[in-house]
Amino acid sequence: MSGAEQAIALARVPVGVPVPEDFALITLAPRALEAGEVRVQAQYLSLDPYLRGVLSGRHMGHRCELGAVVPGAAVGRVVESRDPALQIGDTVIGEAGWRALPIMQKPRRWDIDAPVSTSLGVLGMPGLTAWAGVAQIAKPQPQETLVVSAAAGPVGASVGQLAQVRGARAVGIAGGAEKCALVKQQYGFADCIDYKRDDFAVALKHACPNGIDVYFDNVGGAVLEVCISMLALHARVVLCGLMDQYNQETRPKGPNLGPVIGARAMLKGLVVYDYYPQFDSFLSEMAPLVKSQQVRFVEDISVGIGQTPAAFCRLMRGENRGKTLVKLLDDYA
């Protein structure tokens, strides 16, 4: 059994955009494993926007108590096992929390020929989210126009690339010229519009002259409203995230749904948890696309568990570039 470990606890419930002082570095005393559990040496921690809702108790009813270790997924190596299916040295992904030696129950084993960090990004939960929305819900067709917001993030980037693999035209929405350039140059989107521009709606309309056939929404708010006003006949909208309001205390009003009627559009709420039973189908499509670089990914890596709060706060301010990870151990030799 290993010794004490470092972890990050919630010091206070964030108000608005989180700040590093909302978190505290603590030391956890070790405890013995129970049957079915494994102890993991975490290599990468995954930082994701949904955690903001958890901190306020608004994410699917989950709440992080004050003083408790902040939740989150991680990938790492099994260093102690009371699960007969997992051996010491196995690489696994699971719910961990922001800590160095998490204890996991029934983690997924990683045996894909790709960098281990991708297990938390393009070949992990964000990639599965994108695949669920594109391949299972919206099904963009050749010649159709797909628009995705937060296009520079790991979900949005994969949404657009999966659409383009299917022959559709991907138009991104992101905040600022630098992110828009990333979306076009790194991910190969046909276009990307900066929602901070005064003429955002005009520019988006110009980029989508035949309207929007598929809109994958990660943000809600004013961006969703503009996209709904441009839906083409029989459009599909995947409602996946509300980045626009994660830092707000109350839920603002939403878009008028009149255009949804006229377009005969379909809107569908997407929660990625529902698609974990299809993880193998997802990987069988996505892993070869990543290997062949038809789907590219960008990572925003901080080093050391003490950097986790600052990295999360940057993510929640939209200052990250690509999938936000915290590296605790060097990659395996």
Add this chain to the structure above:
Amino acid sequence: MSGAEQAIALARVPVGVPVPEDFALITLAPRALEAGEVRVQAQYLSLDPYLRGVLSGRHMGHRCELGAVVPGAAVGRVVESRDPALQIGDTVIGEAGWRALPIMQKPRRWDIDAPVSTSLGVLGMPGLTAWAGVAQIAKPQPQETLVVSAAAGPVGASVGQLAQVRGARAVGIAGGAEKCALVKQQYGFADCIDYKRDDFAVALKHACPNGIDVYFDNVGGAVLEVCISMLALHARVVLCGLMDQYNQETRPKGPNLGPVIGARAMLKGLVVYDYYPQFDSFLSEMAPLVKSQQVRFVEDISVGIGQTPAAFCRLMRGENRGKTLVKLLDDYA
């Protein structure tokens, strides 16, 4: 060829709730039929909320010009035919306008064993709308709770009854105690909640203790917002009407869609025109249900074309009871 006829023209574009002075009684001189047309002696004119949008040019891009006859459907008998498929004396339904002797192109022939007025209501466009939403989109299952707004109207009444025929539990929403009593007593809904009550949301929650599995929205606005906040897992929402804003000059903001994500709900815009190819399938289900009185209907009948503006204004104030019709001729012997 027949002589001059009375008709109702648009005198000015209504602002807000229409008033009778927005319309004018005119006399139309006869004109000769062209090939493919039939002249019809109208028996009933159909008054429907979608016309409000036409008067403002907001309904699917259709607009009624000033001075033109107000559009609308009617049922009547063919009195002159240049359509080889239709004989004098045939009963037909088609786009007519508010006039006594409309000229129709390719009207539908009526050969159902039911009162001819039902061709404009429970066995016509409103019934088809209800059937499309229930049988083709939302598909309520036994034990599920379906909620429908404007439940005392011809669409809403049929929605709830079709749901109950399928074993679901129908809860209506209507304005005022009298309409709610009609919905429960005439149409047999399990419950009906008055949206004008201060405690509307609490009362609706009480009537739907397990949440809303299907919501058929005819109104938009605050009622839609409350219903979206109560969606059960995997709920379906049919977006069909915006009665709440037909009389408004600008489109108000809509509901926050956060609960749609959590519920994994599906929202779908319904435009009844898309379902006319399935009219026979609709009638083959609905006509026997009407005959056996498993689906009941109520009609709000005014007499004489001069009453049409007043009847339409009552409809747009929500003061009608059941399907709004104007009777121009007595029923056939």
